[in-house]
Amino acid sequence: MLTKALSSVLVVITLAGCSPSGASDQVDPAGSGTAGAAGIGDPDFPADGNGGYDVSHYALTLGYDPQSRHLAGTATIDATATQNLSSFNLDLHAFTVSSVTVGGHPAAFTRSGDEMTVTAGLAGGTPFQTVVTYQGEPKPVRDSPNLGTYGFVPTKDGSFVTAEPNGAKTWFPANDHPADKATYDFRLTVPDGVTAIANGELAGQPTSAGGKTTFVWRETHPMTTYLATMTTGNFLVKTGDSEGGIPIYAAVDPRYQSQLNRLYEVSGRITDYWVSVFGPYPFKSTGGVVDDFPSGYALENQTKPIYGGFEPDEGIISHELAHQWFGDSVSISRWKDLWLNEGFATYAEWLWSEHQGQGTAQQIFDRHYLNANDPMWNYPPGAAQKGDLFNNSVYTRGAMALHALRKRVGDDTFFKLIRQWASDHRYGNATTEQFIALAEKTSGQKLGDLFNPWLFEKGRPQTAT
Numbered sequence: 079m080l081t082k083a084l085s086s087v088l089v090v091i092t093l094a095g096c097s098p099s100g101a102s103d104q105v106d107p108a109g110s111g112t113a114g115a116a117g118i119g120d121p122d123f124p125a126d127g128n129g130g131y132d133v134s135h136y137a138l139t140l141g142y143d144p145q146s147r148h149l150a151g152t153a154t155i156d157a158t159a160t161q162n163l164s165s166f167n168l169d170l171h172a173f174t175v176s177s178v179t180v181g182g183h184p185a186a187f188t189r190s191g192d193e194m195t196v197t198a199g200l201a202g203g204t205p206f207q208t209v210v211t212y213q214g215e216p217k218p219v220r221d222s223p224n225l226g227t228y229g230f231v232p233t234k235d236g237s238f239v240t241a242e243p244n245g246a247k248t249w250f251p252a253n254d255h256p257a258d259k260a261t262y263d264f265r266l267t268v269p270d271g272v273t274a275i276a277n278g279e280l281a282g283q284p285t286s287a288g289g290k291t292t293f294v295w296r297e298t299h300p301m302t303t304y305l306a307t308m309t310t311g312n313f314l315v316k317t318g319d320s321e322g323g324i325p326i327y328a329a330v331d332p333r334y335q336s337q338l339n340r341l342y343e344v345s346g347r348i349t350d351y352w353v354s355v356f357g358p359y360p361f362k363s364t365g366g367v368v369d370d371f372p373s374g375y376a377l378e379n380q381t382k383p384i385y386g387g388f389e390p391d392e393g394i395i396s397h398e399l400a401h402q403w404f405g406d407s408v409s410i411s412r413w414k415d416l417w418l419n420e421g422f423a424t425y426a427e428w429l430w431s432e433h434q435g436q437g438t439a440q441q442i443f444d445r446h447y448l449n450a451n452d453p454m455w456n457y458p459p460g461a462a463q464k465g466d467l468f469n470n471s472v473y474t475r476g477a478m479a480l481h482a483l484r485k486r487v488g489d490d491t492f493f494k495l496i497r498q499w500a501s502d503h504r505y506g507n508a509t510t511e512q513f514i515a516l517a518e519k520t521s522g523q524k525l526g527d528l529f530n531p532w533l534f535e536k537g538r539p540q541t542a543t
């Protein structure tokens with residue numbers, strides 16, 4: 079599923095009816111196709127994602143052996159051509175590819191860096207299925223000091239898979255950019271005793287044969303590639319329902335055994351609270367995973383945030399679960415809009431604090447505002463910079479921008495706007511311009527004098543609060 083913002087530049091030509099009888103519908107009979115672009119069109123990340131097609135579904139059948147660190151399997155990718163194609167690209171990092179088929183026929187492919195080019199003549203507008211068989215040792219992306227190490231990271235008992243911004247390609251061939259969301263099936267086979275955790279819900283009990291166990295997970299709601307996970311290892315699991323009736327899946331590495339009940343309970347309670355603030359929960363289940371991992375960070379993996387190497391407190395749980403609405407259900411279509419994810423999730427932490435009778439959002443805002451020398455004043459959050467994507471400004475100043483908006487338009491309008499935003503773009507993609515337009519429409523006010531200094535200009539904005 080491709081976002082409008084990026085797909086509007088693509089011309090869709092349908093050649094239906096032009097196929098000579100007997101030829102596959104998927105083949106471009108005129109041979110007029112051109113190569114799909116090697117990037118989806120995000121100016122900050124020109125190699126990420128690909129042009130010329132739109133993925134609707136990934137079916138990943140993968141086996142992983144934590145001992146040998148060997149991953150092997152097949153990725154079946156359902157997509158629709160958005161132009162006449164002579165070839166198209168997939169993003170894939172490392173691995174040996176043994177075969178590619180398109181529409182059931184063997185297809186030639188070449189690889190260069192993280193780009194795999196598949197030769198296939200496809201008429202614009204036609205759906206096609208690509209099957210990639212591959213194997214090898216996953217290599218995470220190492221981009222220090224900017225983004226660190228991310229993607230498929232082997233651990234001593236399995237794998238820790240958190241892939242923002244573009245690490246999905248370290249474990250499956252993908253259109254690896256958030257502008258192209260898709261649904262997923264995961265069929266994950268691991269040695270008996272190992273638990274394999276992915277997004278969505280388990281389709282039945284795991285099955286065991288020949289010393290191996292297979293876990294089938296389904297994410298039936300569109301998801302960005304970076305939110306997909308196959309986190310594996312020794313886990314203690316607790317499942318049930320929140321008081322509000324949302325199924326919960328909580329899992330912890332045995333090292334964090336004492337955290338399982340708390341993770342389960344707090345994740346359910348906070349998900350229920352966000353429903354009352356942000357509107358209906360977008361997915362079928364909630365939860366969280368705490369893994370034993372050297373560096374402590376967390377990612378908002380769809381339906382199951384993953385916390386690595388620390389005991390998550392309510393602040394970070396409230397952050398990652400707010401992302402289920404802002405980032406996961408409503409996704410960005412280009413990385414410079416990242417404040418729409420991180421500013422919202424950080425503001426949610428302040429709302430949780432306020433709800434708990436701890437510091438109010440106003441008090442937290444004031445504390446940050448008073449720090450006149452904070453480096454975030456030199457970094458406007460509304461256009462995140464690729465060399466420093468996760469700058470604190472995108473989080474804290476982004477949250478402050480939302481608080482300034484709340485003060486300006488009042489609580490009723492602000493929370494109505496936030497719920498409308500979550501509902502208008504549910505399961506889709508959206509931009510900062512669209513948020514500003516909705517804020518102006520909902521409030522009936524021109525808000526350029528607020529958004530410009532808070533989001534787009536250097537320097538500490540004036541504030542009435």
Ligand code: TRP
Nearest residue numbers: 228240241242243375376377378
């Ligand atoms: N989105 C994460 C958060 O704010 C931070 C993050 C970015 C991350 N890239 C990552 C976490 C890669 C783990 C791996 O919650």
Ligand code: ZN
Nearest residue numbers: 397401420423
């Ligand atoms: Zn976040």
